[in-house]
Amino acid sequence: MTALEAAGRAIAAESARYAGMGWMRGTSGNLSVVLGRAPLRLAVTVSGRDKGELSMDDVVVVDERGEAVADQPHPERTPSAEAGLHGRIAAVSGAGAVVHVHALAPVVAAERWPGGVPLRDLEMLKGFGRAAHDDPVTVPVIANGQDMRALGDAFEAGYAADTPALIVARHGVYVWGDDLRQARHRLECLEWLLRFSVQWDTHTRSAR
Amino acid sequence: MTALEAAGRAIAAESARYAGMGWMRGTSGNLSVVLGRAPLRLAVTVSGRDKGELSMDDVVVVDERGEAVADQPHPERTPSAEAGLHGRIAAVSGAGAVVHVHALAPVVAAERWPGGVPLRDLEMLKGFGRAAHDDPVTVPVIANGQDMRALGDAFEAGYAADTPALIVARHGVYVWGDDLRQARHRLECLEWLLRFSVQWDTHTRSAR
Amino acid sequence: MTALEAAGRAIAAESARYAGMGWMRGTSGNLSVVLGRAPLRLAVTVSGRDKGELSMDDVVVVDERGEAVADQPHPERTPSAEAGLHGRIAAVSGAGAVVHVHALAPVVAAERWPGGVPLRDLEMLKGFGRAAHDDPVTVPVIANGQDMRALGDAFEAGYAADTPALIVARHGVYVWGDDLRQARHRLECLEWLLRFSVQWDTHTRSAR
Amino acid sequence: MTALEAAGRAIAAESARYAGMGWMRGTSGNLSVVLGRAPLRLAVTVSGRDKGELSMDDVVVVDERGEAVADQPHPERTPSAEAGLHGRIAAVSGAGAVVHVHALAPVVAAERWPGGVPLRDLEMLKGFGRAAHDDPVTVPVIANGQDMRALGDAFEAGYAADTPALIVARHGVYVWGDDLRQARHRLECLEWLLRFSVQWDTHTRSAR
Numbered sequence: 001m002t003a004l005e006a007a008g009r010a011i012a013a014e015s016a017r018y019a020g021m022g023w024m025r026g027t028s029g030n031l032s033v034v035l036g037r038a039p040l041r042l043a044v045t046v047s048g049r050d051k052g053e054l055s056m057d058d059v060v061v062v063d064e065r066g067e068a069v070a071d072q073p074h075p076e077r078t079p080s081a082e083a084g085l086h087g088r089i090a091a092v093s094g095a096g097a098v099v100h101v102h103a104l105a106p107v108v109a110a111e112r113w114p115g116g117v118p119l120r121d122l123e124m125l126k127g128f129g130r131a132a133h134d135d136p137v138t139v140p141v142i143a144n145g146q147d148m149r150a151l152g153d154a155f156e157a158g159y160a161a162d163t164p165a166l167i168v169a170r171h172g173v174y175v176w177g178d179d180l181r182q183a184r185h186r187l188e189c190l191e192w193l194l195r196f197s198v199q200w201d202t203h204t205r206s207a208r
Numbered sequence: 209m210t211a212l213e214a215a216g217r218a219i220a221a222e223s224a225r226y227a228g229m230g231w232m233r234g235t236s237g238n239l240s241v242v243l244g245r246a247p248l249r250l251a252v253t254v255s256g257r258d259k260g261e262l263s264m265d266d267v268v269v270v271d272e273r274g275e276a277v278a279d280q281p282h283p284e285r286t287p288s289a290e291a292g293l294h295g296r297i298a299a300v301s302g303a304g305a306v307v308h309v310h311a312l313a314p315v316v317a318a319e320r321w322p323g324g325v326p327l328r329d330l331e332m333l334k335g336f337g338r339a340a341h342d343d344p345v346t347v348p349v350i351a352n353g354q355d356m357r358a359l360g361d362a363f364e365a366g367y368a369a370d371t372p373a374l375i376v377a378r379h380g381v382y383v384w385g386d387d388l389r390q391a392r393h394r395l396e397c398l399e400w401l402l403r404f405s406v407q408w409d410t411h412t413r414s415a416r
Numbered sequence: 417m418t419a420l421e422a423a424g425r426a427i428a429a430e431s432a433r434y435a436g437m438g439w440m441r442g443t444s445g446n447l448s449v450v451l452g453r454a455p456l457r458l459a460v461t462v463s464g465r466d467k468g469e470l471s472m473d474d475v476v477v478v479d480e481r482g483e484a485v486a487d488q489p490h491p492e493r494t495p496s497a498e499a500g501l502h503g504r505i506a507a508v509s510g511a512g513a514v515v516h517v518h519a520l521a522p523v524v525a526a527e528r529w530p531g532g533v534p535l536r537d538l539e540m541l542k543g544f545g546r547a548a549h550d551d552p553v554t555v556p557v558i559a560n561g562q563d564m565r566a567l568g569d570a571f572e573a574g575y576a577a578d579t580p581a582l583i584v585a586r587h588g589v590y591v592w593g594d595d596l597r598q599a600r601h602r603l604e605c606l607e608w609l610l611r612f613s614v615q616w617d618t619h620t621r622s623a624r
Numbered sequence: 625m626t627a628l629e630a631a632g633r634a635i636a637a638e639s640a641r642y643a644g645m646g647w648m649r650g651t652s653g654n655l656s657v658v659l660g661r662a663p664l665r666l667a668v669t670v671s672g673r674d675k676g677e678l679s680m681d682d683v684v685v686v687d688e689r690g691e692a693v694a695d696q697p698h699p700e701r702t703p704s705a706e707a708g709l710h711g712r713i714a715a716v717s718g719a720g721a722v723v724h725v726h727a728l729a730p731v732v733a734a735e736r737w738p739g740g741v742p743l744r745d746l747e748m749l750k751g752f753g754r755a756a757h758d759d760p761v762t763v764p765v766i767a768n769g770q771d772m773r774a775l776g777d778a779f780e781a782g783y784a785a786d787t788p789a790l791i792v793a794r795h796g797v798y799v800w801g802d803d804l805r806q807a808r809h810r811l812e813c814l815e816w817l818l819r820f821s822v823q824w825d826t827h828t829r830s831a832r
Contacts, residue, residue, distance in 0.1 A: 025396035026335035050389070102332065104404060111408055123768055123795035124726065127650035132768065132795075144331055144340065171331035171340075181674070188649035196728060198411070200735055203822070205414040206622060206829040233604035234543035258597070310540065312612060319616055352539055352548065379539035379548075406619070413622040414830060441812035442751035466805070518748065520820060527824055560747055560756065587747035587756075614827070621830040 004072070007033040007043035008056035014099070014180050015045065019052030023101040023191075027051065029172065030080035032062075032098045033180060034090050040064040042098075044086055047078040064091050066148055084148030085155065085174070092156055093164065095176035099183045105194040106173035110141040112201060114169060116158075117141065119193050127189030129164055129177075137163060139190070144171040165190055212280070215241040215251035216264035222307070222388050223253065227260035231309040231399075235259065237380065238288035240270075240306045241388060242298050248272040250306075252294055255286040272299050274356060292356030293363065293382070300364055301372065303384035307391045313402040314381035318349040320409060322377060324366075325349065327401050335397030337372055337385075345371060347398070352379040373398055420488070423449040423459035424472035430515070430596050431461065435468035439517040439607075443467065445588065446496035448478075448514045449596060450506050456480040458514075460502055463494040480507050482564060500564030501571065501590065508572055509580065511592035515599045521610040522589035526557040528617060530585060532574075533557065535609050543605030545580055545593075553579060555606070560587040581606055628696070631657040631667035632680035638723070638804050639669065643676035647725040647815075651675065653796065654704035656686075656722045657804060658714050664688040666722075668710055671702040688715050690772060708772030709779065709798070716780055717788065719800035723807045729818040730797035734765040736825060738793060740782075741765065743817050751813030753788055753801075761787060763814070768795040789814055 001009075011031045018024045018031075029051055032044040043059040044066070045051070061072040066084030068075055080086075086098045109117045116138040119125060123132045130137050140158035145151055155166050164186055166174045175190060177183035209217075219239045226232045237259055240252040251267040252274070253259070269280040274292030276283055288294075294306045317325045324346040327333060331340045338345050348366035353359055363374050372394055374382045383398060385391035417425075427447045434440045445467055448460040459475040460482070461467070477488040482500030484491050496502075502514045525533045532554040535541060539548045546553050556574035561567055571582050580602055582590045591606060593599035625633075635655045642648045642655075653675055656668040667683040668690070669675070685696040690708030692699055704710075710722045733741045740762040743749060747756045754761050764782040769775055779790050788810055790798045799814060801807035 025400050026332070026393040028332065028335055028397070050393070102400065104400065104407070107404060108407055108411070112411065121768070121794055123792070124650070124652065127652055132770065144329070146340065168331070170329055185650040185674070189652070192649050192726065192728065196731060199728070199732055202411050202414055203732070203736065203826050203829070205411070206826055233608050234540070234601040236540065236543055236605070258601070310608065312608065312615070315612060316615055316619070320619065352537070354548065376539070378537055410619050410622055413619070441816050442748070442809040444748065444751055444813070466809070518816065520816065520823070523820060524823055524827070528827065560745070562756065584747070586745055618827050618830055621827070 003035055004043055004059070004061065005056055007035060008059040010180050011043065011045060011059055012054035012056050014184060015051040015054050017184075018099075018101050019050075021103075023103045024051035025102060028102040030082055030086070030100050031180065032083070032086040032090065034096045035061065040087060040091055041069065042083070042086055042090055044079050044083045047080050062087060064088065081146070082148065085151050088148070088152035088155060089166070089174060089176055092159055093161070093176055095164070095183070096178045097180040097183045098174060098176040099180065099187055100172060100174045101187065102172040103191050105191055105198055106139075106167045107170060108198050109139075109194040110167045110169040112198065114141055117167065117194065117197065119197065122193055122196070124189045124193050124196075128186050128193065130162065139163065139165050139167055139194075141167045141169050144168050211243055212251055212267070212269065213264055215243060216267040218388050219251065219253060219267055220262035220264050222392060223259040223262050225392075226307075226309050227258075229311075231311045232259035233310060236310040238290055238294070238308050239388065240291070240294040240298065242304045243269065248295060248299055249277065250291070250294060250298055252287050252291045255288050270295060272296065289354070290356060293359050296356070296360035296363060297374070297382060297384055300367055301369070301384055303372070303391070304386045305388040305391045306382060306384045307388065307395055308380060308382045309395065310380040311395075311399050313399055313406055314347075314375045315378060316406050317347075317402040318375045318377040320406065322349055325375065325402065325405065327405065330401055330404070332397045332401050332404075336394050336401065338370065347371065347373050347375055347402075349375045349377050352376050419451055420459055420475070420477065421472055423451060424475040426596050427459065427461060427475055428470035428472050430600060431467040431470050433600075434515075434517050435466075437519075439519045440467035441518060444518040446498055446502065446516050447596065448499070448502040448506065450512045451477065456503060456507055457485065458499070458502060458506055460495050460499045463496050478503060480504070497562070498564065501567050504564070504568035504571060505582070505590060505592055508575055509577070509592055511580070511599070512594045513596040513599045514590060514592040515596070515603055516588060516590045517603065518588040519607050521607055521614055522555075522583045523586060524614050525555075525610040526583045526585040528614065530557055533583065533610065533613065535613065538609055538612070540605045540609050540612075544602050544609065546578065555579065555581050555583055555610075557583045557585050560584050627659055628667055628683070628685065629680055631659060632683040634804050635667065635669060635683055636678035636680050638808060639675040639678050641808075642723075642725050643674075645727075647727045648675035649726060652726040654706055654710065654724050655804065656707070656710040656714065658720045659685065664711060664715055665693065666707070666710055666714055668703050668707045671704050686711060688712065705770070706772065709775050712772070712776035712779060713790070713798060713800055716783055717785070717800055719788070719807070720802045721804040721807045722798060722800045723804065723811055724796060724798045725811065726796040727811075727815050729815055729822055730763075730791045731794060732822050733763075733818040734791045734793040736822065738765055741791065741818065741821065743821065746817055746820070748813045748817050748820075752810050752817065754786065763787065763789050763791055763818075765791045765793050768792050 142154040175187040350362040383395040558570040766778040
């Protein structure tokens with residue numbers, strides 16, 4: 001099994017898991033795995049497929065700008081539209097895998113805290129790669145758009161090496177890590193944290 | 209396998225999926241697939257069955273008015289009561305498949321926005337067939353009723369070719385597409401959008 | 417297979433389904449099927465078992481008061497504490513099956529509407545056995561207690577033949593029908609209706 | 625099969641169940657089973673594993689302080705960081721199994737009732753080991769921290785023998801029982817009770 005096949009298999013399995021959690025409704029979301037760094041190459045989900053039914057073959061190799069490279073089994077395939085942001089995140093952060101899903105809590109949280117979502121003094125922050133105490137985290141929020149270069153610039157402008165996530169307002173969330181598994185663990189913990197934050201904020205606002 | 213058998217098999221599989229999502233509680237909801245257009249013929253779920261346990265045989269062929277036609281394997285079967293609205297939607301929109309489910313979010317959204325549910329500037333609108341930016345969408349809402357001709361008239365009066373959905377107030381939602389898969393992708397995205405809209409509206413109202 | 421074995425098998429299958437829906441947490445809830453009417457005999461789940469793991473053998477035959485009868489395979493078994501209310505409901509309503517689960521929405525609804533939960537002009541009422549229009553329904557609510565005779569009296573005092581459900585405040589819900597399947601379809605629709613009512617009431621209260 | 629192997633197998637199965645319920649997101653949470661009492665020995669989940677994918681081998685034997693003992697198949701393994709609190713709870717309460725999960729409702733409830741969560745006159749309290757009427761329960765809440773000795777002292781200071789649970793604020797919940805099954809049944813009922821309490825409290829606050 002080639003590295004591309006291994007990446008395709010892992011991406012299909014993780015996508016099916018996220019689809020089952022309701023985080024990839026329709027054909028939304030996309031996953032990527034870094035195949036090499038000089039130059040940067042990523043395997044990313046092809047565009048428009050049902051994420052609950054991917055096969056290991058439903059990936060395409062892209063460069064840092066998210067464009068399909070010539071030297072691959074199926075260079076004619078169309079990568080996910082957001083592949084360019086995957087590439088930018090992988091290049092800037094050094095991550096080995098990037099996950100983008102349309103969970104609801106991140107989008108509601110970004111609407112509530114458009115300047116960045118504050119998280120602090122919660123045990124689940126350890127699962128996100130931060131400390132459980134006295135380590136204030138701000139999850140960056142950027143405006144949505146279709147120009148991946150502009151989104152990438154906004155991401156990079158707000159990038160902090162210790163915060164492996166980005167919320168795109170009215171859209172979804174990106175989380176990254178050394179591999180798909182670490183990215184998932186971080187995403188699961190972040191989603192929990194955002195669900196907690198939104199629910200508690202709604203509760204306290206009701207009480208005023 | 210005949211076209212009717214293929215439609216019955218696809219309808220049974222999709223129904224089981226929706227039932228598992230909690231969108232076809234009791235025996236609620238119904239699905240249809242267009243079999244031909246001159247004259248219009250649809251395969252639609254038979255009345256009153258548990259949607260989690262359909263077989264490919266649990267469909268009946270109806271005309272545009274939702275009435276069972278004579279020329280079919282089981283003309284004596286009773287189509288879903290709402291087959292007439294399926295027929296009308298298929299005739300007016302040109303859709304190849306129509307899905308009607310009782311998800312909760314559309315019904316709550318219709319209660320909140322009885323004149324039509326506004327959606328705008330949300331990425332998930334792309335999965336519904338619209339643009340993510342500067343493309344205001346209004347999902348039509350019509351009053352509930354048992355006369356499918358009256359419902360069909362209300363549907364047609366508010367029909368816009370670029371909006372493949374209809375909410376029947378205090379009842380459920382219809383979504384359509386070229387086939388069952390496209391209809392499902394659109395429905396999944398619309399349900400997400402309506403869940404977001406309702407949750408955010410509740411949140412902001414609490415804050416006043 | 418005897419009638420008791422068939423009832424035990426059906427009860428185990430339905431219990432596992434409800435457990436999977438989160439409506440029988442811990443060892444809560446119980447199901448019964450009427451075996452005969454002169455005198456009244458019901459197969460009811462034995463006390464204290466995990467409802468996700470019942471076998472067809474985990475039932476006991478009780479009389480109208482919910483007491484184990486002598487003439488059965490395992491007369492020494494202890495029926496569910498609430499078997500007496502099952503018996504009373506089956507006797508009064510003529511139902512062939514009674515389902516009692518601890519879904520959350522009915523308990524919240526009873527807290528909100530302690531004098532009975534009003535439902536009206538909602539399509540899902542058809543799945544509960546009532547009309548979708550102009551047919552006001554009140555789901556009776558009685559106070560919780562451990563004396564099944566007292567609960568039965570309260571049930572009977574508020575009984576209406578066209579309303580196949582009873583909410584026990586701060587406890588759970590009973591729904592009945594001709595058989596377990598009809599009871600389930602009614603329960604699923606009622607739970608949807610109560611979830612809708614609670615969510616919409618919370619929303620409108622926030623807006624005041 | 626040794627007692628350790630049996631414990632490892634049971635812990636892996638229960639962990640997978642909780643992971644499927646969304647209560648062990650990331651690698652959060654841990655389970656333990658008492659292997660002996662003189663001196664106290666527990667099998668506890670190893671640190672950092674995905675709780676949906678444990679094997680029977682993914683446990684380590686610890687003493688009352690949560691430190692791995694020398695006499696075991698894999699003394700070099702790192703127990704969960706919270707093993708010290710498991711040990712303290714097992715020593716003080718006499719429980720045979722301790723479960724720690726990151727369900728959301730307990731954390732929200734602790735935020736709302738930081739001095740202890742009051743529960744009373746709810747049927748589900750029976751599944752938690754208390755009475756359904758006139759038996760006021762307070763689920764203790766302690767501040768979060770990383771020093772298991774300090775957490776253990778706070779637990780012991782608020783310990784009541786009839787209340788088999790502890791909420792760690794902004795973190796998660798511990799529940800214990802004679803074995804993993806009893807602990808699960810109690811946890812499931814407690815989580816239901818806390819979800820009810822939070823939802824009803826949000827509702828009534830909105831109404832003011």
